[in-house]
Amino acid sequence: MAITSANQLELLQTAEAVAREKMIDPSLVVEAMEESLARAAKSRYGAEMDIRVSIDRRTGKATFTRVRTVVEEEDLENYQAEMTVEQAKQYMSDPQVGDTFVEEVPPVELGRIAAQSAKQVILQKVREAERDRQYEEFKDRQGTIINGVVKREEYGNVIVDVGRGEAILRRNEKIGRESYRPNDRVRCFIKDVRRETRGPQIFLSRTAPEFMAELFKMEVPEIYDGIIEIKAVARDPGSRAKIAVVSYDNSIDPVGACVGMRGSRVQAVVNELQGEKIDIIPWNEDVPTFLVNALQPAEVSKVVLDEDAERIEVVVPDEQLSLAIGRRGQNVRLASQLTGLDIDIMTESDDSARRQKEFEERTQLFVDTLDVDEFFAQLLVSEGFTNLEEVAYVELDELLVIDGVDEDTANELQARARDHLEEQARKAIEKARELGVEDSLFDFEGLTPQMIQALAEDGVKTLEDFATCADWELAGGWTTVDGERVKDDGILEPFDVSLEEAQALIMTARIALGWVDPAELEAEAEEESEAEGEEGAEEAEA
Structure with a gap:
């Protein structure tokens, strides 16, 4: 069939119908039609020709044109789509390299094969446009909650209809032993959206900590309004969770607001999460205080923080140890996830035994190196001395505060400590030279x-x-x-x-x-300092 014999408005009507059905821009369908007609024309006039088709958006008339580009004579390769400056003078006045000459050519007859090829091109373009639309739509919804309908289950993974596409809830993203049947309604968190050749892949989750945070945002208006902020969430999906919250309004209790009247707010979240028990913890910028809160319901006697190692030691009463650790280590594991620190828990008796051992080791060190009796060594340890360097180089007044130590005794102690340190240094030098140190x-x-x-x-x-x-x-x-x-x-x-x-x-x-x-190095340091200063100024202006 020939394009000229067809109803020209039929092209636009077809484009509109396809666009409405697939919910994409009609211009994308028209562009796909133009490309398909251009391919059909190339099969008729020759594949090396640059044939282009333009469809009028108002009348539907298709115009076929042949385009030739002016190139340098030595660059001429395709005689059907290019021509030299001399050749172009037959068609144009004062042609320049890079100019194009456009001439209209007769419309082509679309045979059965050409029509089928055109149809395939249009379908492919429409499919790509539909995938792009889905990706753009769901990409912006990543990190939010979506409601869907279960379509089917494949090898433990649940395929969910989310309106304008399908999403997948993987087996490891389901809570506990959740099972779904077709047409069940399900609420999930959009964890990731990826653009792939087979179309956008939407991955859902019900175990992500962010899912719980979003549920609380839906149930607690103060969180949605920004008055209360969720600082951290740690979950053992389907079993137990801890959520840390802070209020920016002194008149509002963050824990009470999240619990709600008679627990109505937190209960709504618990029901959605299949009965998962939730501990709501008041967040505190002081890490030890925050950890004490996070280990609730266990009581904490002492906290020792090692910021460099990002570890923290917690001492609890002997009878509170099992409660602090929790069943299968659940309580301490969730507290560790919530604070981002490795937590070592010990009982008061263990802590006392460790301190006693350290005391004995330091006492023995002073007995062996300073030639003093055990009682005097214990006095030194009790005053806070931990090694020989402290005894050797400390101010004399700090030794004189010890009962029974006069100036002569203090000088003698320091002399013995220095002699021992010098002997250790001498032996270390000898050993290093034996090992070949330069x-x-x-x-x-x-x-x-x-x-x-x-x-x-x-x-x-x-x-x-x-x-x-x-x-x-x-x-x-x-x-x-x-x-x-x-x-x-x-x-x-x-x-x-x-x-x-x-x-x-x-x-x-x-x-x-x-x-x-x-x-x-100095220049780099100055540049970094200037850059930090500029960033600080920009933040202050903002």
């Missing part, structure tokens, strides 16, 4: 003989070796492996070298070797 490392300021011995035992024997070390190799650190934090022991960690001190030592060594220019 003078460049001995001459480097900032390392004690004991540190140099430890480095040598680990294979670091020159200043070049030291300069190639990473800061965490010296100071130690923590690495996350399979979701668990694993300790990395540092070479100089026994000497209480922090990560910042390790960085400074390594940079000093690199400067001494000429690997780093101090001027460049």
